[in-house]
Amino acid sequence: MHKATTIFRKPPSVVTWAAVGGKKENEGPYGDRFDKINDDPYFTRATYEEGESQLQKQAVRIALEKVGMKESDVDVLIGGDLLNQCVGTTYGVRDYGLPFLGIYSACSTMSEGLLLASMLAAGGFADTAMAVTSSHFCTAERQYRMPLSYGGQRPPTAQHTATAGGALAVSPEGEAPYVRGVTIGRIVDMGVTDANNMGAAMAPAAYSTIREFFADTGMSASMFDHIVTGDLGKVGSRVLCEMGEREGIDIRSRHLDCGLMIYDSEAQDVHAGGSGCGCAAGMLCGYFLPELKSGRLKNILFAATGALLSPTVNQQGESIPSVSHLVWLSSDKGDSEI
Amino acid sequence: MHKATTIFRKPPSVVTWAAVGGKKENEGPYGDRFDKINDDPYFTRATYEEGESQLQKQAVRIALEKVGMKESDVDVLIGGDLLNQCVGTTYGVRDYGLPFLGIYSACSTMSEGLLLASMLAAGGFADTAMAVTSSHFCTAERQYRMPLSYGGQRPPTAQHTATAGGALAVSPEGEAPYVRGVTIGRIVDMGVTDANNMGAAMAPAAYSTIREFFADTGMSASMFDHIVTGDLGKVGSRVLCEMGEREGIDIRSRHLDCGLMIYDSEAQDVHAGGSGCGCAAGMLCGYFLPELKSGRLKNILFAATGALLSPTVNQQGESIPSVSHLVWLSSDKGDSEI
Numbered sequence: 001m002h003k004a005t006t007i008f009r010k011p012p013s014v015v016t017w018a019a020v021g022g023k024k025e026n027e028g029p030y031g032d033r034f035d036k037i038n039d040d041p042y043f044t045r046a047t048y049e050e051g052e053s054q055l056q057k058q059a060v061r062i063a064l065e066k067v068g069m070k071e072s073d074v075d076v077l078i079g080g081d082l083l084n085q086c087v088g089t090t091y092g093v094r095d096y097g098l099p100f101l102g103i104y105s106a107c108s109t110m111s112e113g114l115l116l117a118s119m120l121a122a123g124g125f126a127d128t129a130m131a132v133t134s135s136h137f138c139t140a141e142r143q144y145r146m147p148l149s150y151g152g153q154r155p156p157t158a159q160h161t162a163t164a165g166g167a168l169a170v171s172p173e174g175e176a177p178y179v180r181g182v183t184i185g186r187i188v189d190m191g192v193t194d195a196n197n198m199g200a201a202m203a204p205a206a207y208s209t210i211r212e213f214f215a216d217t218g219m220s221a222s223m224f225d226h227i228v229t230g231d232l233g234k235v236g237s238r239v240l241c242e243m244g245e246r247e248g249i250d251i252r253s254r255h256l257d258c259g260l261m262i263y264d265s266e267a268q269d270v271h272a273g274g275s276g277c278g279c280a281a282g283m284l285c286g287y288f289l290p291e292l293k294s295g296r297l298k299n300i301l302f303a304a305t306g307a308l309l310s311p312t313v314n315q316q317g318e319s320i321p322s323v324s325h326l327v328w329l330s331s332d333k334g335d336s337e338i
Numbered sequence: 339m340h341k342a343t344t345i346f347r348k349p350p351s352v353v354t355w356a357a358v359g360g361k362k363e364n365e366g367p368y369g370d371r372f373d374k375i376n377d378d379p380y381f382t383r384a385t386y387e388e389g390e391s392q393l394q395k396q397a398v399r400i401a402l403e404k405v406g407m408k409e410s411d412v413d414v415l416i417g418g419d420l421l422n423q424c425v426g427t428t429y430g431v432r433d434y435g436l437p438f439l440g441i442y443s444a445c446s447t448m449s450e451g452l453l454l455a456s457m458l459a460a461g462g463f464a465d466t467a468m469a470v471t472s473s474h475f476c477t478a479e480r481q482y483r484m485p486l487s488y489g490g491q492r493p494p495t496a497q498h499t500a501t502a503g504g505a506l507a508v509s510p511e512g513e514a515p516y517v518r519g520v521t522i523g524r525i526v527d528m529g530v531t532d533a534n535n536m537g538a539a540m541a542p543a544a545y546s547t548i549r550e551f552f553a554d555t556g557m558s559a560s561m562f563d564h565i566v567t568g569d570l571g572k573v574g575s576r577v578l579c580e581m582g583e584r585e586g587i588d589i590r591s592r593h594l595d596c597g598l599m600i601y602d603s604e605a606q607d608v609h610a611g612g613s614g615c616g617c618a619a620g621m622l623c624g625y626f627l628p629e630l631k632s633g634r635l636k637n638i639l640f641a642a643t644g645a646l647l648s649p650t651v652n653q654q655g656e657s658i659p660s661v662s663h664l665v666w667l668s669s670d671k672g673d674s675e676i
């Protein structure tokens with residue numbers, strides 16, 4: 001019988017990556033970790049949407065350039081973002097002319113993209129499988145909440161969508177970091193209806209997937225340097241750690257949330273933290289992958305979370321279903337004897 | 339070197355499927371092929387969006403029931419639709435609690451879902467991988483064009499979004515039909531900006547992928563009973579066949595388009611034909627898969643096409659990028675000596 005978790009017998013390698021950010025992300029604690037910063041929220045284009053596409057285009061190009069690869073070396077590009085019909089991605093990468101698989105997983109897009117790229121590489125279907133995603137404060141605010149010019153006040157539970165993104169490539173052979181395993185998330189809906197409190201809506205999905213990974217593998221939290229979530233923020237992180245404690249799973253002592261890392265919560269006025277596909281993707285490609293490559297980190301679980309609502313159904317009174325896909329990343333190829 | 343095309347050494351099997359439609363689809367030439375018809379456009383729910391979710395829920399349940407499978411037998415469900423943030427799918431399947439991968443590929447969603455399900459099954463990552471998608475005339479019209487109550491007049495090139503959907507499951511072992519190969523499509527944008535002429539925008543993507551499949555495999559059109567596109571309609575189908583003729587690829591003599599099949603173009607007032615994720619998915623699950631199972635059809639290429647625009651960027655003056663993923667389906671497992 002199959003499980004939601006796959007442990008790779010031959011762990012594929014993350015062979016290159018790039019993180020791109022905006023002005024506010026540059027001013028955060030990890031600003032110097034981004035490969036490229038764009039101070040202009042339009043990215044020199046005419047609209048915010050074109051700007052977000054430009055961000056993804058940059059991320060893919062920089063990731064390839066780092067290792068001297070050409071677009072023609074890529075067998076498949078897997079990508080998506082928060083914008084309606086994922087246009088951040090499709091307009092961003094159309095000029096590359098690569099075989100393309102569109103995905104939608106809200107802010108867990110980088111988890112899903114990395115998971116699928118790893119399966120396609122490990123399954124023999126691609127020598128180089130890329131994943132890309134992004135988010136943009138200005139496109140997300142007007143689509144999900146209010147146009148920026150409205151100047152609406154945000155409640156303390158609200159998070160700030162990162163103007164950021166990341167791209168990476170996975171190959172069957174290569175150096176550290178390695179993708180040792182993945183868990184495909186299940187949709188979890190605990191009835192939260194407040195679109196200004198995404199963290200609370202998403203925390204149960206993260207917990208469901210992390211718990212399932214431990215149950216499927218027999219591993220425990222103590223075997224990992226960090227358990228990394230995408231953008232639970234202050235509220236969702238507290239919920240996640242408490243859910244773990246109730247069932248004897250210690251997440252708290254090694255939990256990091258990209259939404260709490262990317263900005264200085266005191267100095268940068270981001271309320272409950274950062275959010276968006278690009279928050280987790282930027283921190284993964286800017287910080288965690290380099291730390292794993294250098295060996296400063298040995299093993300992490302990367303479980304970005306996505307809130308799968310749309311403004312339309314939320315306004316119809318629906319609650320917010322969420323999902324979290326998990327990737328076990330390691331500096332060590334291991335013998336995968338689980 | 340890898341190519342966009344994969345020919346499976348051990349072709350996985352499509353083990354079950356189901357097609358669900360609405361009233362207009364029931365009145366079309368293939369109405370009796372749908373497993374379930376819903377005369378009520380609300381599907382007994384309060385909103386059209388909830389109705390579309392209900393459609394996907396039905397399709398998954400019926401496909402499982404046909405072969406006596408339970409939800410717990412499914413290792414992964416892959417799905418998406420046209421609605422913003424793919425809420426037709428996420429709200430439709432959330433109650434099933436399955437490991438879930440969201441995809442976005444507009445009206446080529448069933449091609450992408452079947453392609454990925456086949457790779458996950460053939461790669462050893464799933465014993466049962468499902469794919470599901472849908473579209474709904476009332477949700478699509480108000481999201482992409484005008485609310486129905488506006489009563490806007492539609493130009494002759496416009497197509498009618500099908501209220502339909504389909505679900506299927508792929509396993510490494512099983513009976514016919516088999517998935518012999520797949521080609522991951524590339525994004526193609528020839529500069530069409532008219533959102534009421536999707537067929538013309540999508541035809542070059544279909545042609546790009548079909549041509550690539552033939553080039554990668556050395557096969558030719560004469561080896562297939564039909565080359566099936568998703569919803570090119572009258573205009574796009576003419577463009578596709580002409581593009582083939584210019585380069586000596588005979589698509590015309592065996593071309594079928596689900597958008598031209600699903601309705602009676604004389605009697606049902608659908609202008610250039612049907613469209614939507616559910617058009618191709620409904621015809622695949624209602625007609626083509628049963629015909630392949632019975633052996634009345636031997637080999638088809640199923641290349642649904644998706645227009646990757648959003649209303650926002652289209653109104654900003656952007657053209658319409660498109661993609662088409664291709665699946666070679668066969669009544670014969672073959673020796674796959676390509």
